[in-house]
Amino acid sequence: MSVPAFSDRDLEQRILNAQNDIKSWAERNDLWDDSGVTSNAERVSGEEAVVFILYSSGDIARLLDENLDSPFRAELDQICESHAFWFENNDGYSYYFFPTTAAVGVPGRVFQDLRGARRSLQVYKLR
Numbered sequence: 001m002s003v004p005a006f007s008d009r010d011l012e013q014r015i016l017n018a019q020n021d022i023k024s025w026a027e028r029n030d031l032w033d034d035s036g037v038t039s040n041a042e043r044v045s046g047e048e049a050v051v052f053i054l055y056s057s058g059d060i061a062r063l064l065d066e067n068l069d070s071p072f073r074a075e076l077d078q079i080c081e082s083h084a085f086w087f088e089n090n091d092g093y094s095y096y097f098f099p100t101t102a103a104v105g106v107p108g109r110v111f112q113d114l115r116g117a118r119r120s121l122q123v124y125k126l127r
Helices: 008-028 059-065 071-082
Strands: 035-039 052-056 085-089 094-099
Touching: 008 035, 008 052, 008 071, 035 059, 052 059, 059 071, 071 085
Parallel strands: none
Antiparallel strands: 035 052, 052 094, 085 094
């Protein structure tokens, strides 16, 4: 079984596409106020394989922190899944995004910490 190799450009594009779709979805649903995305390298000093971070002190945080079972949550889950990412609630206002095993090619393979293995994730910050 061959493992697909993603170039830096491929990885950057996957992350940017996911971030753009999440932002577009949130703006369409009036949820983007007080929200944004940033990179693991900019926000976290640990060694986790976090690809990017969605942060919010607005409606997105309320939607995700309160675990509301709403159509909005289902839509966000679908967007993330379509880009081969999943997320977890870190602290009620930061949501860490990780790749699914499908994103790295083989089940169980750990996605490398991109801060050391790839170019700086600073390019992934949406403004």
